Amino acid sequence: MYQQLIDKLNQFPSGAPKTEQFVELLKSLFTEDEAKLGAELPIFPTPLATICDSLGRKETEVKPLLESMANKGLVYHRKQESTDLYSLFPLVPGIFELQFMKGEVNPKTKRLAELFDKMWHSGWAEDLFASRTQMARIVVMEKEIPSGVEVFPYERVSKFIDEADYLALSVCYCRHEQELLGKSCGRPKDVCLQFGPFARYVVERGFGRKITKEEAHKVLAVSEEAGLVHLSDNTQKHINFICNCCGCCCGILGGITRLHKPHSVATSHFVLEIDADTCSACGACVDRCHFGALTVNEVAEVDPDKCLGCGLCNMVCPTESLKMRRREEILEPKRNFRELMGAIMQEKGKL
Ligand code: SF4
Ligand code: SF4
Ligand code: SF4
CATH class of the missing domain: 1.10.10.10 (Winged helix-like DNA-binding domain superfamily/Winged helix DNA-binding domain)
Incomplete structure (x- = not known):
C-alpha cells in the first residue's frame, strides 16, 4: 500500500x-x-x-x-x-515542511532529517523544478522598490500582512532540518509566516503560533537585516506563506544554488542596477547575494541572468550605488493556488 x-x-x-x-x-x-x-x-x-x-x-x-x-x-x-x-x-509543500515546523529535536526528527536529506539529493528534486511555471516566487524588499514605479499589489509584502485575516509564525523547517544534520547556516529560524486557512491549520494543530500583524512586520525586518530572501507562493492572491530563506539550507532556493537550475524560482519583476561612477569597490554587496550574481573588479558588476531581484544587496551599500529597476519582460504570477497547481500539473502531464 x-x-x-x-x-x-x-x-x-x-x-x-x-x-x-x-x-x-x-x-x-x-x-x-x-x-x-x-x-x-x-x-x-x-x-x-x-x-x-x-x-x-x-x-x-x-x-x-x-x-x-x-x-x-x-x-x-x-x-x-x-x-x-x-x-x-503533497510531499512538498506539505508533508516535508510540517515534520520540522515545530522545531523538535529528538531521535525521530533526526532520523527524518536524514531520510528527507536523501530525498532532496535524489533525482526527484530535479523533477520538482522541471515545470515552466514555478511554485514559488521571490518578493522584492519593499523599501527597495524605486519611487515613481507603478507597483502591482502582489509585489507589496506588507499588503499581504495588512490584509490577512489570520497570521501564524513557525520555525523555518529547512534550517531546522539542516540543524538536525549539523549543517545549518545559523541564520534566524523563527521567520516562517503562514496566511489564511493554512495559518489556522498550523495553529490548531500546534505547528506554529498565531501572531499579530505588528509581529509579522517585525519578522520581515529581522529577516532583511539577517540577509534572508522573501519567498512566497507564485500567486497574486490568497498566498499561503511568506518564507525568509537562505541559499544554503532552503529546499526551494536549493534548486538554484545546489541543482543549478536557474528557473527553479520565479524572479521578482526587478533586477539590480549598479552606478559604476559612485561604487567604491568595497565588496560589501557580494556576500549578501545568495545567487553569486555580484562580483567586484574595478567596480561591482552584476550578472542579470543570476540576479533574482530580491533587493538584499542594496541595504549594505555605503555609497548608495545600487538600485532596483523594472525588468523589461515580466510574467505575472497565477491568480490563485488552484490555478497555479493546475498550470504545473498540465506542464508535467498530470492533467
Ligand atoms: S522555504 Fe525558506 S524560510 Fe521557508 S523553511 Fe525553507 S529556508 Fe526556511
Ligand atoms: S544581486 Fe543578488 S542580492 Fe542583489 S538583488 Fe540581485 S539577487 Fe538580490
Ligand atoms: S557595496 Fe556598493 S560600493 Fe561596495 S562594491 Fe557593492 S556597489 Fe560598490
Whole structure:
C-alpha cells in the first residue's frame, strides 16, 4: 500500500520519489492503515461525507484516522461553516515542511532529517523544478522598490500582512532540518509566516503560533537585516506563506544554488542596477547575494541572468550605488493556488 501512496503523491505537482528509501521514509510517517487511507484521499479539500461515500466507509471509522493524520502533518483539514474538509498533503509543500515546523529535536526528527536529506539529493528534486511555471516566487524588499514605479499589489509584502485575516509564525523547517544534520547556516529560524486557512491549520494543530500583524512586520525586518530572501507562493492572491530563506539550507532556493537550475524560482519583476561612477569597490554587496550574481573588479558588476531581484544587496551599500529597476519582460504570477497547481500539473502531464 506504500507504493499506492507514492502513486497518489505523484498526482500532486511536486510528485514523489519511487525509491526504497522513500518507502522507508513513508513507513516512519504513516501507519499501514494511514497509508491505505492516504492512497485513497482526494488531493483537494473535500467534505468528509463525500470522502466516506467514495470509500464506502463510515465517518466514525474514517474521521479518527484523518484527525490523527492531520495532527501529524500528513493530511490538511479546514472547516467550511460546519463542514469538515480534508485532503492529503503533497510531499512538498506539505508533508516535508510540517515534520520540522515545530522545531523538535529528538531521535525521530533526526532520523527524518536524514531520510528527507536523501530525498532532496535524489533525482526527484530535479523533477520538482522541471515545470515552466514555478511554485514559488521571490518578493522584492519593499523599501527597495524605486519611487515613481507603478507597483502591482502582489509585489507589496506588507499588503499581504495588512490584509490577512489570520497570521501564524513557525520555525523555518529547512534550517531546522539542516540543524538536525549539523549543517545549518545559523541564520534566524523563527521567520516562517503562514496566511489564511493554512495559518489556522498550523495553529490548531500546534505547528506554529498565531501572531499579530505588528509581529509579522517585525519578522520581515529581522529577516532583511539577517540577509534572508522573501519567498512566497507564485500567486497574486490568497498566498499561503511568506518564507525568509537562505541559499544554503532552503529546499526551494536549493534548486538554484545546489541543482543549478536557474528557473527553479520565479524572479521578482526587478533586477539590480549598479552606478559604476559612485561604487567604491568595497565588496560589501557580494556576500549578501545568495545567487553569486555580484562580483567586484574595478567596480561591482552584476550578472542579470543570476540576479533574482530580491533587493538584499542594496541595504549594505555605503555609497548608495545600487538600485532596483523594472525588468523589461515580466510574467505575472497565477491568480490563485488552484490555478497555479493546475498550470504545473498540465506542464508535467498530470492533467
Ligand atoms: S522555504 Fe525558506 S524560510 Fe521557508 S523553511 Fe525553507 S529556508 Fe526556511
Ligand atoms: S544581486 Fe543578488 S542580492 Fe542583489 S538583488 Fe540581485 S539577487 Fe538580490
Ligand atoms: S557595496 Fe556598493 S560600493 Fe561596495 S562594491 Fe557593492 S556597489 Fe560598490
